[in-house]
Amino acid sequence: MSKIQIYDTTLRDGTQAEDVHLSTEDKVRIARKLDTLGIDYIEGGWPGSNPTDQRFFQEIQNYALNHSRVVSFGSTHSTKKTPENDPNLDALIKSRTKAITIFGKTWDVHVKDALRTTQERNLEIIYNSVGFLRPRVEELFFDAEHFFDGFKANKEFALACLGRAMEGGADILVLCDTNGGTTPMELCRIIQEVQASLPEARLGIHAHNDSETAVANSLLAVDLGAVQVQGTINGYGERCGNANLCSIIPSLELKMGYTCLPENNLSLLTSTSHFVAEVANIGAFHRQPFVGKSAFAHKGGVHVSAVRKNPRTYEHIVPEEVGNKQRILLSDLAGQSNILFKARQYGFQLDKDDPFVLDLLSKLKDLESQGYEYAVAEASFELLLNRTLGRARKYFTLDSYRVLESKSDKKDQPFSEATVMVRVGGLQEHTAATGKGPVNALDSALRKALEKFYPTLAEMHLVDFKVRVFAINDSGTYSGTASRVRVLIESADHNAQWVTVGVSFNIIEASRQALEDSLNYKLFKDDQAKLTKAIKEAEQV
Numbered sequence: 001m002s003k004i005q006i007y008d009t010t011l012r013d014g015t016q017a018e019d020v021h022l023s024t025e026d027k028v029r030i031a032r033k034l035d036t037l038g039i040d041y042i043e044g045g046w047p048g049s050n051p052t053d054q055r056f057f058q059e060i061q062n063y064a065l066n067h068s069r070v071v072s073f074g075s076t077h078s079t080k081k082t083p084e085n086d087p088n089l090d091a092l093i094k095s096r097t098k099a100i101t102i103f104g105k106t107w108d109v110h111v112k113d114a115l116r117t118t119q120e121r122n123l124e125i126i127y128n129s130v131g132f133l134r135p136r137v138e139e140l141f142f143d144a145e146h147f148f149d150g151f152k153a154n155k156e157f158a159l160a161c162l163g164r165a166m167e168g169g170a171d172i173l174v175l176c177d178t179n180g181g182t183t184p185m186e187l188c189r190i191i192q193e194v195q196a197s198l199p200e201a202r203l204g205i206h207a208h209n210d211s212e213t214a215v216a217n218s219l220l221a222v223d224l225g226a227v228q229v230q231g232t233i234n235g236y237g238e239r240c241g242n243a244n245l246c247s248i249i250p251s252l253e254l255k256m257g258y259t260c261l262p263e264n265n266l267s268l269l270t271s272t273s274h275f276v277a278e279v280a281n282i283g284a285f286h287r288q289p290f291v292g293k294s295a296f297a298h299k300g301g302v303h304v305s306a307v308r309k310n311p312r313t314y315e316h317i318v319p320e321e322v323g324n325k326q327r328i329l330l331s332d333l334a335g336q337s338n339i340l341f342k343a344r345q346y347g348f349q350l351d352k353d354d355p356f357v358l359d360l361l362s363k364l365k366d367l368e369s370q371g372y373e374y375a376v377a378e379a380s381f382e383l384l385l386n387r388t389l390g391r392a393r394k395y396f397t398l399d400s401y402r403v404l405e406s407k408s409d410k411k412d413q414p415f416s417e418a419t420v421m422v423r424v425g426g427l428q429e430h431t432a433a434t435g436k437g438p439v440n441a442l443d444s445a446l447r448k449a450l451e452k453f454y455p456t457l458a459e460m461h462l463v464d465f466k467v468r469v470f471a472i473n474d475s476g477t478y479s480g481t482a483s484r485v486r487v488l489i490e491s492a493d494h495n496a497q498w499v500t501v502g503v504s505f506n507i508i509e510a511s512r513q514a515l516e517d518s519l520n521y522k523l524f525k526d527d528q529a530k531l532t533k534a535i536k537e538a539e540q541v
């Protein structure tokens, strides 16, 4: 199986994305993760550009990477300078990387309008820059910027640029679809013409995603003989992004028979993707192929029924090969198979004829149609399942609650106060609490009332609170302030995190439902843990 060089530019082109900002420390953390994954080349940045990138190249020298080679990136020398006095080329050398990439213009429009120089001078700049760096670095790559647009505009000039870079000593000529507008059909034709014209050249591909074809173009280029693929983790990059390595690597390895990563490392792909998203502080893209949370999530009853019999029926690869996993979702599109699968996850062996399954399915569909979303609020579903089976204890009853909002002075913040009446066994408790907002006041009052019966409730805290407004009602008209809302509450204690849901026309009532489920779930979970412990102890006796 032939090896394809994987060249990651998350730390350089990835940071050219509108919402990606990485500190030097972030870059080092990502570089080390990419090294663990087994990426061949990590483009660390443009050392002539800013102090963050400059520091990265110093800092990364303190780490012995096992696999990856760090690459510094810059442009050919300035039209007004020579290689010897160009600060950009000097910064590349000072970065002390064993590999360097420089980009040069190959589109006549850019030479005329961006560089404002002649084609002859551009060819000279390319040759001189590459030739100057060649003896000073072990590996040298030439990024032929705008190559495909350049080829379409002026084929002879674009090919001459490649020729000069090759004569100067570049190891690989990387054909860049810088504006991301090249179709796979054009790309195919152009690469074949390059190969006919420069048969000795070793080619690479660097594609942008403006036409949503960056991955396809990269795969095609490899199929045609490219030996290096440049891209970024999660496809981050300038404008619409770069070719997504999280799709390219598994496609090359699992579908096209190439080797990209060291043996057995492909299963690190999903965790690497999530790690990079986390460090970049960008919400994970759930629908991302291969590594997204939804990449192997099955919702439709027909799909679930089939994947339970044979996962291949609706999965293009085995999720674990890329470190992902199958998920079965609950919704109004579910069939009995979804329920059976979920019940098994929680330890119940049921079968399709069980009347309980149909009962739960119809409850689920009814609640989902009102706006409850159990695919996310799995703790609420687990309670619903156990309640329907008669397995969940009723820990407390909230007989009534009242929430008051008042504001006395223009300068003051509104004041929230909640009172609750709860019953635990035969005992009634009447409590009041204030809070920063009505939901906080209600939460405080409920806990105050319940903690004397259930002290472990003090261990839990609220992690996240999300409100979604359903502005369009069932008849398709706009409901305005009379809209239904869904509240999702994420809670945690020292060893778990769980999400609960509530739905109502009243945001406080929706919050009350989600809060009550959250408290109940904590108590239910504690009971389950006690039971498991008792069973283990009994088994040991």
Ligand SMILES: CC(=O)SCCNC(=O)CCNC(=O)[C@H](O)C(C)(C)COP(=O)(O)OP(=O)(O)OC[C@H]1O[C@@H](n2cnc3c(N)ncnc32)[C@H](O)[C@@H]1OP(=O)(O)O
Residues within 6 Å of the ligand: 013, 016, 046, 048, 049, 050, 075, 076, 077, 078, 079, 103, 104, 105, 114, 115, 116, 145, 178, 238
């Ligand atoms: C396709 C790509 O993604 S290439 C990478 C793009 N990335 C970036 O631009 C991020 C890093 N860039 C930077 O920090 C800055 O632009 C710097 C430090 C490189 C240059 O900053 P400045 O000197 O202030 O120039 P400025 O950014 O305004 O313009 C870019 C200059 O580079 C020149 N240039 C562009 N491409 C090339 C090239 N291949 N070879 C030589 N010069 C080039 C432009 O003509 C322009 O020069 P001019 O000012 O004489 O017109």
Ligand SMILES: CC(=O)C(=O)O
Residues within 6 Å of the ligand: 013, 103, 143, 144, 145, 146, 176, 177, 178, 179, 206, 208
């Ligand atoms: C070099 C580069 O990033 C590009 O042409 O897109």
